[in-house]
Amino acid sequence: MSTHIGAAAGDIAPFVLMPGDPLRAQWIAETFLDDARCYTQVRGMLGFTGTWQGQRVSVQGSGMGQPSLAIYVNELFTDYAVESVIRVGSCGALTERLAVRDLVIASGACTDSSMNRIAFEGLDYAPVADFGLLRDAAAAAAARAATRGPGGPAVHVGLIFSSDSFYAARPELAARMVDYGVLAVEMEAAALYTLAARHGRRALAICTVSDHIVTGEETTSHEREQTFGEMVEIALTAGLVSGAPGTSGA
Numbered sequence: 001m002s003t004h005i006g007a008a009a010g011d012i013a014p015f016v017l018m019p020g021d022p023l024r025a026q027w028i029a030e031t032f033l034d035d036a037r038c039y040t041q042v043r044g045m046l047g048f049t050g051t052w053q054g055q056r057v058s059v060q061g062s063g064m065g066q067p068s069l070a071i072y073v074n075e076l077f078t079d080y081a082v083e084s085v086i087r088v089g090s091c092g093a094l095t096e097r098l099a100v101r102d103l104v105i106a107s108g109a110c111t112d113s114s115m116n117r118i119a120f121e122g123l124d125y126a127p128v129a130d131f132g133l134l135r136d137a138a139a140a141a142a143a144r145a146a147t148r149g150p151g152g153p154a155v156h157v158g159l160i161f162s163s164d165s166f167y168a169a170r171p172e173l174a175a176r177m178v179d180y181g182v183l184a185v186e187m188e189a190a191a192l193y194t195l196a197a198r199h200g201r202r203a204l205a206i207c208t209v210s211d212h213i214v215t216g217e218e219t220t221s222h223e224r225e226q227t228f229g230e231m232v233e234i235a236l237t238a239g240l241v242s243g244a245p246g247t248s249g250a
């Protein structure tokens, strides 16, 4: 066991999906994985391992915000030898180019968090996605859209803003960020990308737009927990198509 994850060595797969919401983790495990088993309930931050198309996958809740995610990701990398993590989160759209339920595959994550400023003594570090996972997620999204035809959620690749505040202290900054290409706001990806770089592992964040900062449209908590399956299937395809080592269910 690690400090915050109640799993034995080998209980967690090399590839992990990571929603903020532990109940979304449970829904993903019950909906998408075969033979899913819960390996931790410490602090209610549920984690499961099962198989998807015969390959081992884990799903681990991160909690909300970068400090919480960093606890789980540090322990996954150092105590459980996890190789790749794809965050499957929700986000708020900052621009009318995006609609509620659209997907954002985050190529990089701006942040107002002090975590990297402390680590880099004032230098601005640029947290970016793993290119292979990003490429494979974009390809999986395009293939699904081509098979399905018109009507599914639009998929955007670009920058997001990982904020320490759900209730923005300076909401007027959103328009300036949009001018510089930022599409949406969430609360964890910058720490995930930074820790993956630090540990030489792979990370990506895919988020579904749950709220629209411009129009005020929003989804319910039940929808955020149990209906964002398109991003989950794209994440599973990207994580396992890229051939993460040790994912074989055999």
Ligand SMILES: O=P(O)(O)O[C@H]1O[C@H](CO)[C@@H](O)[C@H]1O
Pocket: 019, 020, 021, 063, 064, 065, 088, 089, 090, 091, 166, 186, 187, 188, 224
């Ligand atoms: O739905 P999750 O994955 O938790 O992500 C978003 O939702 C939470 C805020 O409601 C934050 O964690 C934010 O990043």
Ligand SMILES: O=c1cc[nH]c(=O)[nH]1
Pocket: 090, 091, 092, 093, 166, 185, 186, 187, 210, 211
């Ligand atoms: O507006 C939103 C929606 C989801 N997550 C956030 O951090 N902000």
